Amino acid sequence: MTILRRISRRLRHLLRRGQSESEMAEEMRFHLEQRKAVYSADGLPDEEAGFAAQKRFGNAASIHEQAREGRGWRWLENLWKDFRSGGRSLAKSPGFTVVALITLALGIGVNTSAFSVLNRLLLRSLPYPELERLVRIYSTTPNWQFGSISPGDFCDLRDQNAVFSHLSVYGMNNTSSIVLPGKIAESVVAMAVTDGYFPTLGISPALGRNFSPEDRTRQLEVVILSNEYWQTKFAGDPKVLGRALRFNGKMATIVGVMPPVLDGTKMWGSPLALWYQDFVDVNRQMRNNSWYSLIARLKAGVTLSQARTELTTIAARLAHDYPASNAQRGIRIDRLSRNNRGEGGGDVVWLVTALALTVLLIAGANLASLQLARTTGRSQELAVRLALGATRGRLIRLLLTESLLLSLAGGTLGLIVAKWSNAYFATFLDSTLPIDFRVLGFTFVIATLTGVAFGALPAWLGSRADVNAALKQGGQGATSNRSRRRFRHVLVVVELALALTLLTGAGYFVYGLQRILDRDLHWRPENVLTGNFELPRERYGDDTNVRHEMFTEKFLAALRLLPGVDAVAVSAGTIAGRPSGAMIFQVEGQSAPPKGQEPFATRDFVSPGYFDTYGIRLLRGRNFTEHDRAGTPIVAIINEAMAEKYWPGVSPLGKRFSSVDPHNPGSFEVVGVVNNTLFGADIYNRFPPAHFYSAWAQKSFRFFWVSLHSVTDPHSLRDGVRRTLAGIEPDVAIPNLGTVQDALAGSLSSLSLIRRTLSQLAGLGLLLAIVGIYGVIANLTVERTREIGVRMALGAQPRDMVRLFLRNGVMLSLSGAAVGVILSFVLLRILKSTLPIVPGDDAPWVIVAVTTLLTGVAVVACWLPARRATKVDPVLVLRAE
Amino acid sequence: MASKSELLQGTLGMLVLRVLSRGELHGWGITLKLEQLTNSALQVDEGSLYPALYRMEDKGWIEAEWKMTENNRRAKYYSLTRAGRKQLETEREQWDRMTAIIAQVMRST
Numbered sequence: 001m002t003i004l005r006r007i008s009r010r011l012r013h014l015l016r017r018g019q020s021e022s023e024m025a026e027e028m029r030f031h032l033e034q035r036k037a038v039y040s041a042d043g044l045p046d047e048e049a050g051f052a053a054q055k056r057f058g059n060a061a062s063i064h065e066q067a068r069e070g071r072g073w074r075w076l077e078n079l080w081k082d083f084r085s086g087g088r089s090l091a092k093s094p095g096f097t098v099v100a101l102i103t104l105a106l107g108i109g110v111n112t113s114a115f116s117v118l119n120r121l122l123l124r125s126l127p128y129p130e131l132e133r134l135v136r137i138y139s140t141t142p143n144w145q146f147g148s149i150s151p152g153d154f155c156d157l158r159d160q161n162a163v164f165s166h167l168s169v170y171g172m173n174n175t176s177s178i179v180l181p182g183k184i185a186e187s188v189v190a191m192a193v194t195d196g197y198f199p200t201l202g203i204s205p206a207l208g209r210n211f212s213p214e215d216r217t218r219q220l221e222v223v224i225l226s227n228e229y230w231q232t233k234f235a236g237d238p239k240v241l242g243r244a245l246r247f248n249g250k251m252a253t254i255v256g257v258m259p260p261v262l263d264g265t266k267m268w269g270s271p272l273a274l275w276y277q278d279f280v281d282v283n284r285q286m287r288n289n290s291w292y293s294l295i296a297r298l299k300a301g302v303t304l305s306q307a308r309t310e311l312t313t314i315a316a317r318l319a320h321d322y323p324a325s326n327a328q329r330g331i332r333i334d335r336l337s338r339n340n341r342g343e344g345g346g347d348v349v350w351l352v353t354a355l356a357l358t359v360l361l362i363a364g365a366n367l368a369s370l371q372l373a374r375t376t377g378r379s380q381e382l383a384v385r386l387a388l389g390a391t392r393g394r395l396i397r398l399l400l401t402e403s404l405l406l407s408l409a410g411g412t413l414g415l416i417v418a419k420w421s422n423a424y425f426a427t428f429l430d431s432t433l434p435i436d437f438r439v440l441g442f443t444f445v446i447a448t449l450t451g452v453a454f455g456a457l458p459a460w461l462g463s464r465a466d467v468n469a470a471l472k473q474g475g476q477g478a479t480s481n482r483s484r485r486r487f488r489h490v491l492v493v494v495e496l497a498l499a500l501t502l503l504t505g506a507g508y509f510v511y512g513l514q515r516i517l518d519r520d521l522h523w524r525p526e527n528v529l530t531g532n533f534e535l536p537r538e539r540y541g542d543d544t545n546v547r548h549e550m551f552t553e554k555f556l557a558a559l560r561l562l563p564g565v566d567a568v569a570v571s572a573g574t575i576a577g578r579p580s581g582a583m584i585f586q587v588e589g590q591s592a593p594p595k596g597q598e599p600f601a602t603r604d605f606v607s608p609g610y611f612d613t614y615g616i617r618l619l620r621g622r623n624f625t626e627h628d629r630a631g632t633p634i635v636a637i638i639n640e641a642m643a644e645k646y647w648p649g650v651s652p653l654g655k656r657f658s659s660v661d662p663h664n665p666g667s668f669e670v671v672g673v674v675n676n677t678l679f680g681a682d683i684y685n686r687f688p689p690a691h692f693y694s695a696w697a698q699k700s701f702r703f704f705w706v707s708l709h710s711v712t713d714p715h716s717l718r719d720g721v722r723r724t725l726a727g728i729e730p731d732v733a734i735p736n737l738g739t740v741q742d743a744l745a746g747s748l749s750s751l752s753l754i755r756r757t758l759s760q761l762a763g764l765g766l767l768l769a770i771v772g773i774y775g776v777i778a779n780l781t782v783e784r785t786r787e788i789g790v791r792m793a794l795g796a797q798p799r800d801m802v803r804l805f806l807r808n809g810v811m812l813s814l815s816g817a818a819v820g821v822i823l824s825f826v827l828l829r830i831l832k833s834t835l836p837i838v839p840g841d842d843a844p845w846v847i848v849a850v851t852t853l854l855t856g857v858a859v860v861a862c863w864l865p866a867r868r869a870t871k872v873d874p875v876l877v878l879r880a881e
Numbered sequence: 882m883a884s885k886s887e888l889l890q891g892t893l894g895m896l897v898l899r900v901l902s903r904g905e906l907h908g909w910g911i912t913l914k915l916e917q918l919t920n921s922a923l924q925v926d927e928g929s930l931y932p933a934l935y936r937m938e939d940k941g942w943i944e945a946e947w948k949m950t951e952n953n954r955r956a957k958y959y960s961l962t963r964a965g966r967k968q969l970e971t972e973r974e975q976w977d978r979m980t981a982i983i984a985q986v987m988r989s990t
Contacts, residue, residue: 005941006939006940006941009938009939010939023957024931024935026955027907027908027931027956027957028928028931030907030909030954030956031908031909031912031927031928031931035909035912056926056927057927057928058927058928058929059928060928063926063928063929063931063932066929066932067931067932067935
């Protein structure tokens with residue numbers, strides 16, 4: 001309380017400084033008058049009495065000063081004064097101010113933006129209570145730390161652990177369909193969870209109830225709506241509870257609505273509509289197939305390492321009980337709050353941040369050199385201040401305040417820049433990038449740091465003005481003193497080195513990305529329309545049966561009749577994405593390989609039209625036919641890579657291989673070989689993996705990808721496909737029916753975004769570096785105009801002068817480039833070890849190209865001002881003396 | 882006139898608090914009172930009273946109010962606050978303890 005009163009008193013003094021001062025003066029004057037009156041009464045003459053009173057009082061000026069100190073916050077007053085005089089002084093040189101502000105706004109702006117992305121992706125805390133108790137659980141293999149969990153493993157984990165209060169699987173899909181009464185099927189984004197999901201998150205329904213273990217045991221079809229879906233489709237009607245809707249072909253009851261805090265989850269731009277139950281226990285026996293993501297809440301007081309120990313025990317038990325599936329498996333547990341590495345993207349965000357910081361460093365170097373040039377121009381003013389008694393500390397403070405003023409103003413403009421670029425990034429991130437308090441704080445801190453860090457040295461050098469020299473030299477300003485010039489040379493070198501490093505880093509990355517985007521997939525993406533959907537489980541069942549067969553035949557036949565269509569196919573996965581399945585197998589007739597080195601191939605299930613649809617060539621043997629169906633010998637078509645790897649030198653036709661999974665047995669006869677293909681989104685694989693195809697009719701699922709090749713624009717087929725499907729199965733909708741080319745672009749869109757971002761960052765860095773180098777050289781040259789004039793008057797040729805300055809510039813550029821090349825190699829080594837996208841030594845030309853470009857630009861930046869300087873008339877220069 | 886003594890460092894505040902503990906006074910009044918109580922034996926720049934007053938006001942030990950003097954002049958009157966009274970007690974105790982200790986040392990042989 002006293003503190004508060006004290007602050008308010010100080011503020012009052014600060015705000016009403018005038019009144020405070022005059023009251024102080026009045027009080028002391030009163031004192032002096034009284035003392036003088038005393039002396040006068042003692043008989044001293046009037047004048048002497050005044051002197052004596054003052055003598056008795058002491059040094060009035062110093063007492064005033066002490067009194068002000070007593071009031072406190074003196075420094076604040078001084079700061080305010082400095083800010084105002086700094087502002088006035090900046091306003092007097094608008095050219096300098098504008099250039100500095102633009103530089104800073106760009107530099108700070110891109111950093112604010114990079115931080116917004118970091119903030120959103122990596123640092124933002126999730127809205128769940130006691131977040132530190134939430135963990136994610138992965139199944140690990142020797143090769144992969146972030147694998148998904150099989151149904152059997154999940155059930156055992158759930159039933160055997162003693163460390164989690166709740167745990168749940170979760171999986172989002174956008175192939176769920178809803179039919180509201182009186183409407184046609186609509187596809188929605190839905191999340192399959194178990195009854196532990198919401199208790200795990202620690203969030204209760206806003207309306208109605210949670211999923212319950214009873215729902216699980218009785219397999220009740222109940223759904224819980226998201227607030228967003230409830231608001232848009234049911235207008236927030238509380239009577240929605242207990243209502244029925246058709247969900248994935250079954251009647252389901254709405255039992256709850258979640259609060260708005262869970263809104264904002266999206267999949268490919270569409271918001272999550274509802275949660276439904278995944279009856280994991282149905283597949284309890286299944287351990288070879290894993291597709292579940294797991295989230296869990298630690299019991300209160302249980303530490304992460306306790307949980308880890310427990311899970312290791314369970315994993316060991318599973319490995320012992322189910323060696324076929326679990327021998328090599330472990331279980332990994334991570335805190336949810338900092339778990340972004342396994343999902344990719346994290347590294348790239350850090351890379352972008354590092355590059356953004358480099359841009360800021362370049363901008364800062366520009367700021368420093370601009371300020372240095374300015375203090376050189378102002379050396380006379382500064383010398384006068386020194387001569388009039390300002391201390392060096394005072395001068396430094398003045399110059400630093402100006403620098404701070406600039407950087408804070410630049411930071412404010414940077415926020416505007418960031419707002420633009422955030423809007424641009426947000427469109428790719430499926431979320432908004434708000435400039436919240438954390439981002440604002442970051443911008444403020446970085447602006448302050450920039451102002452201080454890059455203002456300090458120029459201020460220190462500026463304050464070393466030589467009073468005598470500066471005042472004697474008249475209006476010309478002092479010749480730039482040597483240390484200042486040297487400092488500016490260093491700045492040029494640093495800027496060049498940084499820009500070179502930035503450009504090389506970005507260059508390699510962009511080249512690596514481009515190589516992925518441009519690579520030959522060995523199949524034809526043009527003119528193919530594709531989309532996925534799923535058939536309702538209880539009417540169609542999960543696996544191959546007569547209903548699947550009938551549906552597929554009917555559907556494909558109807559699609560073939562659409563105008564322009566010349567090939568149609570269904571498949572279990574999409575070649576534009578990632579492999580949808582894989583199998584560990586044994587080549588029949590060969591000895592069993594050692595454990596852990598069993599043959600492995602990715603796998604898809606396709607109908608006979610698949611190879612025609614995608615332009616995949618049959619090299620040997622035959623295609624699938626309608627005779628390959630349930631009950632006939634099981635056949636496979638393999639790719640060249642698989643043929644060469646497992647049947648080297650012999651024809652694989654007629655050879656057999658079989659699954660080693662006891663739950664998924666099967667023996668396959670190879671009937672054909674097709675060319676190698678790459679999956680569109682499987683970007684890290686540069687060499688085609690072993691891959692084989694099974695006949696869809698011999699083993700089908702209720703999950704479909706449909707593909708149509710047409711001779712006309714495939715977009716025009718969309719309505720036809722939708723109508724065809726609705727005619728056969730009204731409960732099902734296709735959410736994303738689009739061209740394969742769009743799907744490819746979509747699965748690579750994040751790469752394109754990164755490529756574009758890096759290119760732009762590098763471009764910005766280059767631009768700032770050029771401006772900086774040009775500025776420094778131009779300034780150094782201008783400062784030596786008089787010297788040029790003298791030399792030319794003495795007979796030097798313009799050519800000689802240009803050469804003199806050019807030599808200077810070239811030397812600087814080469815030094816900068818040399819440092820930059822060294823830094824680039826270091827950076828490259830780091831990048832290569834963390835990011836597989838970055839190409840290795842196979843692209844040495846990138847660094848050569850960047851070095852050439854940058855050095856060339858630097859030389860031009862030196863040449864232009866040098867040439868201009870030689871155009872001056874020596875007579876004019878000398879007369880100006 | 883007896884020879885004057887320098888004021889001990891840091892004791893001016895205590896003396897001012899003591900003087901003000903008998904009632905409010907303006908700066909000049911405090912000076913006169915100090916003079917009277919010490920028989921003018923203290924050597925101190927009169928002006929240095931004011932920074933001390935402002936510091937104590939800032940700390941909340943005294944508060945000030947503009948009033949009219951008997952001669953109808955505007956003057957700033959200072960008075961002790963409750964915190965100031967407490968401060969005076971503290972300083973008095975410290976002073977007593979300190980003088981006792983010093984006296985003990987000086988008297989020892």
